[in-house]
Amino acid sequence: MTNMPLPRSLDPAQGELLAGYLLRLAHRIGISPLELAHRCGLTAGTTFPTHHLVRLDDIRARRTATVCRLTLPEVHALTLAAQAPSYPPLHPVYLGRHQSHIDMANDGWVFTAFSRYCPDCLADTADLPGGSVWQGSWRLPHTFLCTRHHHLLDWRCPHCQAPAFSNGYRADGRWRPTQLVPSPHSRLHPAQCRLRPGTRRDPACAHRLDHPSATGEGPTEAMVHAQQRLTAAVRSEAGQQVESLGRPTSPQRFLNDVRATTLAICSTWPATAEVLTSSERLDAVAAHAETLNRAPAERAGPQGDGWLARSVDHPPGDPLRAAALMALVVRILDDPGGQTVLALVLSRLPSSRAGYRRLKRLAPHCSPGMNAAIGESTRLRHGTVGPPALFPQPPTHQGLLNPEDIPQLLPNAWAWPLDELNGPARQLRRDAAIRLVQMTRGGSRAAAARYLGITPGVLRSATVTIRAWQKMPGNADAYQDALHRIAEIAAVTPAPPRQAPPLLR
Numbered sequence: 455m456t457n458m459p460l461p462r463s464l465d466p467a468q469g470e471l472l473a474g475y476l477l478r479l480a481h482r483i484g485i486s487p488l489e490l491a492h493r494c495g496l497t498a499g500t501t502f503p504t505h506h507l508v509r510l511d512d513i514r515a516r517r518t519a520t521v522c523r524l525t526l527p528e529v530h531a532l533t534l535a536a537q538a539p540s541y542p543p544l545h546p547v548y549l550g551r552h553q554s555h556i557d558m559a560n561d562g563w564v565f566t567a568f569s570r571y572c573p574d575c576l577a578d579t580a581d582l583p584g585g586s587v588w589q590g591s592w593r594l595p596h597t598f599l600c601t602r603h604h605h606l607l608d609w610r611c612p613h614c615q616a617p618a619f620s621n622g623y624r625a626d627g628r629w630r631p632t633q634l635v636p637s638p639h640s641r642l643h644p645a646q647c648r649l650r651p652g653t654r655r656d657p658a659c660a661h662r663l664d665h666p667s668a669t670g671e672g673p674t675e676a677m678v679h680a681q682q683r684l685t686a687a688v689r690s691e692a693g694q695q696v697e698s699l700g701r702p703t704s705p706q707r708f709l710n711d712v713r714a715t716t717l718a719i720c721s722t723w724p725a726t727a728e729v730l731t732s733s734e735r736l737d738a739v740a741a742h743a744e745t746l747n748r749a750p751a752e753r754a755g756p757q758g759d760g761w762l763a764r765s766v767d768h769p770p771g772d773p774l775r776a777a778a779l780m781a782l783v784v785r786i787l788d789d790p791g792g793q794t795v796l797a798l799v800l801s802r803l804p805s806s807r808a809g810y811r812r813l814k815r816l817a818p819h820c821s822p823g824m825n826a827a828i829g830e831s832t833r834l835r836h837g838t839v840g841p842p843a844l845f846p847q848p849p850t851h852q853g854l855l856n857p858e859d860i861p862q863l864l865p866n867a868w869a870w871p872l873d874e875l876n877g878p879a880r881q882l883r884r885d886a887a888i889r890l891v892q893m894t895r896g897g898s899r900a901a902a903a904r905y906l907g908i909t910p911g912v913l914r915s916a917t918v919t920i921r922a923w924q925k926m927p928g929n930a931d932a933y934q935d936a937l938h939r940i941a942e943i944a945a946v947t948p949a950p951p952r953q954a955p956p957l958l959r
Contacts, residue, residue, distance in 0.1 A: 460493075463523040464584050471590035472507055472532040473569075473634050477644040478584030479522065488638035494518040502634040505555040507565060507593070508544065509535045534565060537590050540690045542706045542819075549710075549819055562768030563713060565593040567632045569619035570607035570773050572600040576645045576664035586645040586664055588619070595769040596684045596712070598777040599673045606673055607773045611647040613661035617771070622650040622658075674734050677777040680784035684712070699823025700790025707821040708787070714816045714824055715783045715796065717767035720746055721809035722802040724914075726782065728922040729795050733785065738778035740914045742770040766809050793827040800831035851893040854945050860890050862906050868944050871936040877929065881919045884908070888916075889937050890944065 464479050476494075480487045491497045495517040496506055510518070510533060519529045530536050535544050542548055543563045558564045569592050576586040591597045592607060599606050611618040621630040622637065636648040637658045645664040650656055673681075687696060690705040698708045719726045723743035727736050746766050769776045786792040803810050817828055864872075864883040872882045891902035903913040924930045 457517060457520060459523050460521055466524070466528055466532060467579070467582070467587040469537070469589045469591060470532065470587055471534065471537070471593065472510075473593075474588030474590070474644065475522075475532055476635060477588065478582075478586075481642070481644055482584040484641070486639050486641050487635040491635075491638065494521050496634075500639075501631075502638045503559075504565075504632050504634050505559040506634055507534055508555045508558045509533050532590075534590065534593070538594065538688045540692075540705050540709075541594075541688045542709055549815055562765055563595055566595050566771055567620065568609065568617040568636075568771070569593050570597070570609045571618065571663060572603060572605075572607055573664055573666045574603040574605075575600060577666060580645055580664050585643050588644065591685075594688070595776070596688075596780055597681070598769075598773040598780065599677060599681050601678070601681065604672065604678075606677075606777055608663075609771065609773055611649060611659055611661050611663065612665075614647060614649055614651075614659040616649045616651075616659075618647045618649060618659075618663055620649055622648075673777060674781065676734055676781040676785060680777070680781040683784050683788075684709075684780065698787050698821040699793045699796075699827065701821060701823040703821035703823070707819065707824075710816055710819045711787055711821050711824045712780075712783055713767055714813060714820050714828075715786055716769065716779065717809055717813055717816070718796060718799050718803065719743075719779065719782060720766045721807060722799050724918050724921065725799045725802045726786075726795070727918045728925065729798055730782070730785070731918070731922055733782050735774075735778035735781070736918065737911060737914065738772075738775045739782060740918070742772070742775040742779060744910075744914075745770070767812055793823050793830070796824070796827035797830035797834055800828060801834035803831070851890075851941050851945070852896070855890065855894045855941065857891050857894040857905065860887055860894070860906065860944070862887055862908055864890075864940070867947055868940055871939040871943075875929070875932055875936060877923050877933075878919050881916045881923075882933075884912070884916045885920045886937060886940060888913075890941060893937070893941055 460479075460483060462483065464475070464482060466475050467478075476487050476490055480490045483490075488497070488500070488502060491502055495514050497503060506514070510529065515526055515529045518524070519526050522529075534541075538544055543561050544558060546552060553561075569588060571588065571592055575589060579585075579587040597607070609617055616622070620636055621633045623629050637650045640648060640650070640658045640660075642648060642658060642660055643662070645662055647659040647661045647663055650658045687705040687709050690696075694705055695702045696705050696708050697703070698711045703711075719739070720743050724736075724740065727733070727740070769779060786795055789795070800813070803813070813828065817825055820828075862884065863880075864886050869883050869886065872879065872886060875882065887906060888899055888902045888908070891905055892899065895902065895905065899917070900910075900913065903910075924933060
């Protein structure tokens with residue numbers, strides 16, 4: 455009886471994947487997505503494997519076609535393999551290795567652990583038979599904006615603030631394994647949030663996601679361009695050529711360049727920010743890099759966003775961070791001079807790091823321009839030695855200065871030695887205050903900034919600027935001398951009244 459066709463069915467919508475189609479069809483006929491999956495032979499248990507999203511075998515495809523009254527081509531078109539034909543991670547052989555459907559499903563470049571979404575698109579299709587349509591492209595990790603409505607995709611439910619199309623978290627706060635359809639037992643409208651906290655018996659959030667958000671952030675021109683470049687490469691036809699680092703190459707090698715550049719940026723951050731200081735939304739890239747650098751135990755903790763960050767060479771789950779990172783990646787690859795930028799950045803990647811080993815695995819499948827940058831980075835790594843960008847600051851003035859007297863922004867009476875450096879004056883005053891606290895209390899820059907009440911965002915902004923300035927010949931030594939003079943001045947000059955200075959922009 456389970457092989458019998460359903461009494462009524464639905465036509466797949468354009469761009470729809472299997473997960474969204476099953477949601478709409480289950481809602482239309484009044485059963486749960488898991489029960490529909492049982493009838494289609496997609497699962498026999500209580501879980502819904504994600505690898506069906508990648509590719510369906512012939513037996514399951516035929517049974518799904520029979521039950522749902524579809525043709526075989528219509529069923530296969532509901533998979534990522536059919537919708538992204540030129541996307542290298544979806545090929546059976548990738549980076550020289552044969553991979554199974556399960557391997558593909560676990561690769562952070564194949565699809566996100568949840569689905570981003572456009573509230574306007576869900577609203578536009580809410581009245582279709584079965585309800586709102588979830589676009590398949592929203593599952594691809596490099597899809598971060600809706601070109602139709604010109605805004606970044608959402609990912610969190612406005613009500614529960616968790617990823618709206620995720621499988622939720624257990625009672626201890628840890629994320630459940632990903633499923634093709636989250637909360638598959640629940641009978642909900644496709645536009646309702648399916649996140650389910652706690653135990654299986656707890657109801658899903660069920661908040662409607664098809665209400666456009668008034669706070670949706672518009673993308674920059676660079677983000678729009680990056681999305682267009684990536685989408686065109688994924689949907690390219692055989693024999694097409696694109697440019698990467700000023701040289702012609704195939705779309706597949708360009709997409710591998712994207713992965714290699716992502717790895718380079720995230721493995722060496724903030725090296726790229728020091729070279730490309732004018733890039734937009736570097737704060738969002740920095741936030742992603744900071745998440746990746748957390749200890750594994752902290753990233754995997756209760757509701758930690760490490761579950762969304764995946765790995766150092768994968769795009770972040772947050773669409774804004776993904777958009778900022780991909781815009782930076784495409785900016786480098788679009789520039790014929792990007793090879794020099796990549797060489798400088800990759801020269802900062804130690805050969806002992808896991809990222810370096812991943813880069814070596816990627817290199818044979820990247821473009822000639824990328825391989826030239828990798829070769830140049832090796833020469834730079836062995837051929838150039840310079841002062842560290844941020845020298846350590848030992849506690850040399852313990853007992854000589856009272857750290858409670860140090861303000862967030864140094865006063866004129868203390869800071870005049872900085873005026874001789876011809877550097878970024880305001881950032882230097884902020885950074886010098888942090889250094890003085892280290893000289894009196896010891897500890898890290900981050901601990902000193904917290905002691906002064908400086909927020910992590912302000913600290914990152916000052917660090918990026920100062921690090922780039924110190925790279926210029928002589929600046930690091932001159933700054934060190936100026937700090938010692940400031941410490942001597944502060945030791946004999948009355949402390950200024952404490953006040954909250956304006957935030958550093």
